[in-house]
Amino acid sequence: MSQLRFTTLVEAPLTVAFDVARSLGRPWSRPLQEVVSDRPWSDVYAAAPGGGLRRLVHTRHFSATGAGTLVEEQVDWETVLPGALGGLVDQTLVRRRLVRAMQAHLDAYAAAAAERALEVTQVVGAALVDDRRRVLVARRGSGPLAGLWEFPGGKVEPGEPDLDALVRECREELGVAITPHAFLGEVPLDGVVAGGAPGASTLRVWWGRVTGGELVAHEHTELRWVVEDELEELDWIPADRPLLPAVRALLTRL
Numbered sequence: 712m713s714q715l716r717f718t719t720l721v722e723a724p725l726t727v728a729f730d731v732a733r734s735l736g737r738p739w740s741r742p743l744q745e746v747v748s749d750r751p752w753s754d755v756y757a758a759a760p761g762g763g764l765r766r767l768v769h770t771r772h773f774s775a776t777g778a779g780t781l782v783e784e785q786v787d788w789e790t791v792l793p794g795a796l797g798g799l800v801d802q803t804l805v806r807r808r809l810v811r812a813m814q815a816h817l818d819a820y821a822a823a824a825a826e827r828a829l830e831v832t833q834v835v836g837a838a839l840v841d842d843r844r845r846v847l848v849a850r851r852g853s854g855p856l857a858g859l860w861e862f863p864g865g866k867v868e869p870g871e872p873d874l875d876a877l878v879r880e881c882r883e884e885l886g887v888a889i890t891p892h893a894f895l896g897e898v899p900l901d902g903v904v905a906g907g908a909p910g911a912s913t914l915r916v917w918w919g920r921v922t923g924g925e926l927v928a929h930e931h932t933e934l935r936w937v938v939e940d941e942l943e944e945l946d947w948i949p950a951d952r953p954l955l956p957a958v959r960a961l962l963t964r965l
């Protein structure tokens with residue numbers, strides 16, 4: 712079995728990176744069939760035997776980073792030719808063709824995903840931590856999610872860098888200056904956040920600290936500093952829950 716690996720950083724949220732990858736298909740001339748798919752985290756496709764190949768499996772993993780989505784791909788294949796001759800064909804002809812096809816495909820893919828990302832409204836959130844290992848949570852005051860707890864933050868404006876949006880939202884909602892420290896995680900949001908396709912927007916959360924001003928709930932009904940053990944008990948917006956393990960891990964290691 713021979714193997715190739717590719718890593719691409721796509722300037723797009725997880726959902727967009729995943730959806731665009733799937734709409735572009737694979738760069739192989741032979742049709743592949745889906746083996747398994749877990750939107751927006753991973754998918755695996757395989758080619759039916761034939762055409763000189765015994766097996767071809769293409770696996771993709773999508774993970775969130777502060778700079779975009781990291782797409783890690785692996786192609787495993789085996790030719791029908793036996794022994795040393797098969798090995799030679801794998802290592803030269805087939806490998807070369809696969810690399811060439813993948814490189815052209817990945818360039819086009821990264822550009823298409825970055826372009827599509829411009830059409831999707833993103834949400835940023837801040838997990839603000841104090842020096843007593845507590846995180847600030849906010850209770851939503853209006854709309855369909857009123858009464859539920861969330862991370863302070865909001866929609867990124869067109870062309871606005873994520874961290875600028877985070878700082879702006881915290882100033883508007885809480886009346887404080889913040890310093891973002893590191894990216895914590897990303898989750899898909901249900902429904903339509905503001906235009907775009909349903910389920911395309913994500914919430915991207917950074918942890919940080921309050922560096923100036925006095926906390927005031929300008930838009931929320933309540934603000935609360937909570938310790939690690941209190942986090943899970945809150946009535947969170949459901950989409951936020953998958954981020955809680957990362958917040959807990961942060962609070963224990965600080």
Ligand SMILES: Nc1nc2c([nH]c(=O)n2[C@H]2C[C@H](O)[C@@H](COP(=O)(O)OP(=O)(O)OP(=O)(O)O)O2)c(=O)[nH]1
Nearest residue numbers: 834836861862863864865866900904914948950951
């Ligand atoms: N701020 C924030 N929004 C969240 C979280 N989880 C979650 O699903 N959302 C959703 C709720 C909203 O549909 C969307 C954020 O919109 P928003 O109304 O807070 O945005 P905004 O402050 O820019 O307000 P506006 O321009 O719509 O008035 O993201 C979260 O933890 N924090």
